[in-house]
Amino acid sequence: MSKIKQFVQQSWLLIVASFFFGLLIAVTDAGLSPRIEQNKVNKRNRLVGALLPEARNFVALDTEIQIESAGGKTEKVEVFKAQSESGQCVGWSFNASGSGFADKIELVVAVDAKFEKIAGFAVLSSNETPGFGDQIKGDYYRSQYKGAPAGELKLVSIGDPKQIDSKIVAITGATVSSEAVVEIVSYFVTQIKEQMQKKGIIGNVQQQAS
Amino acid sequence: MSNSRQAKPALYSQTLLAGLWRENPTLRLLLGMCPTLAVTAAVKPALTMGCCVIFVLVCSNIIVSLMRDLLKPHVRILMFTLTIATFVTIADLILKAFQPEMSETLGPYVPLIIVNCIIICRAEACASKNGLVISIIDAVGMGVGFTLTLCVLASIRELLATGAVFEIQVLPLARDGGWFVQWAAMGMPVGAFITLGLMLGLVNIVTGKKT
Numbered sequence: 001m002s003k004i005k006q007f008v009q010q011s012w013l014l015i016v017a018s019f020f021f022g023l024l025i026a027v028t029d030a031g032l033s034p035r036i037e038q039n040k041v042n043k044r045n046r047l048v049g050a051l052l053p054e055a056r057n058f059v060a061l062d063t064e065i066q067i068e069s070a071g072g073k074t075e076k077v078e079v080f081k082a083q084s085e086s087g088q089c090v091g092w093s094f095n096a097s098g099s100g101f102a103d104k105i106e107l108v109v110a111v112d113a114k115f116e117k118i119a120g121f122a123v124l125s126s127n128e129t130p131g132f133g134d135q136i137k138g139d140y141y142r143s144q145y146k147g148a149p150a151g152e153l154k155l156v157s158i159g160d161p162k163q164i165d166s167k168i169v170a171i172t173g174a175t176v177s178s179e180a181v182v183e184i185v186s187y188f189v190t191q192i193k194e195q196m197q198k199k200g201i202i203g204n205v206q207q208q209a210s
Numbered sequence: 211m212s213n214s215r216q217a218k219p220a221l222y223s224q225t226l227l228a229g230l231w232r233e234n235p236t237l238r239l240l241l242g243m244c245p246t247l248a249v250t251a252a253v254k255p256a257l258t259m260g261c262c263v264i265f266v267l268v269c270s271n272i273i274v275s276l277m278r279d280l281l282k283p284h285v286r287i288l289m290f291t292l293t294i295a296t297f298v299t300i301a302d303l304i305l306k307a308f309q310p311e312m313s314e315t316l317g318p319y320v321p322l323i324i325v326n327c328i329i330i331c332r333a334e335a336c337a338s339k340n341g342l343v344i345s346i347i348d349a350v351g352m353g354v355g356f357t358l359t360l361c362v363l364a365s366i367r368e369l370l371a372t373g374a375v376f377e378i379q380v381l382p383l384a385r386d387g388g389w390f391v392q393w394a395a396m397g398m399p400v401g402a403f404i405t406l407g408l409m410l411g412l413v414n415i416v417t418g419k420k421t
Contacts, residue, residue, distance in 0.1 A: 010284075010285065011285065013277065014292070017289060021293070024300070028299075029303060032304065035308075039306070039310040040310075125314060132394075
């Protein structure tokens, strides 16, 4: 009994403070989380909107798309259908991530309605070296993806960056970051394309588009 | 009575000014080196980090000062950490809600304020031994001192790395026909170490002359 009394005497402030602080965080989180979630949606829509200029609305796909990650685990990917003002499908977008030079690189990738060409990518988050690896955010590198075939891409060290094909010219001094983006985009695009073809989603779009 | 009335404003101003120069947390006490080196590539993130630290410092000093008589010696560090972690989490949520881009720029360095030595040092050295007013003044002084140092360091680095200060172009860039060649290294960690080292050396020279 005396031990319990001693325990309460020593720790009552800690217990009370834990409840009080927990409540304070919970109230703040409840008040701010809708705004935080909205910020994430706005950012994503803004980035994809720049890649698919005709898109006005983004609808999450009902069908679950699962891809196999590099480690052999199954990963669920949320695919968004980009719709024009008239409700027509103008493309698809999804988040893709993988290891970069310094840290994880998170991208949002957009492809056309038929899933034949890549509309581009934007960097959601990365921690690549300033002045070198962070040039993956720059137009020089990103513009090479606009119109590239939605399939396997290859990184080359020498080539014409203005020529749009499956060859992506690496950024000088940032080969690892350049290669990381090529691998992430290639991997996610091919995997998601395969899954969507299997589930007949792209076929439906082709019929709609035609 | 009249003596104590005269002494209080002097004590308050002394406490406030201590954080700015005599006990400046970064330049004199060498505390909070992690954010000092990590978020000073540009002025905007440095200023935001400084404001977050001021908020956490003031709030934690208030709480610690209010419960100083209830604190048991062996749980006091635990209580400080709990208090600091709470206000850092709140600051992080506020930043994510109202400054989402800045929150992404600062990345993990906002949650890392929890382990910022300045805050736990002020809780232990000041708030746990003094009244509410003096604790708040101490927090403001230390916080502003930290923020100003970060802003000066960030201004130098941003200017040399991009030719701009607070994202306003100051020096004409060579690529646009001007004379200034951007010094990319200043935007990288090496730039932070060099600039901070030079600033600390300068402070040592200045203080060395005075003594």
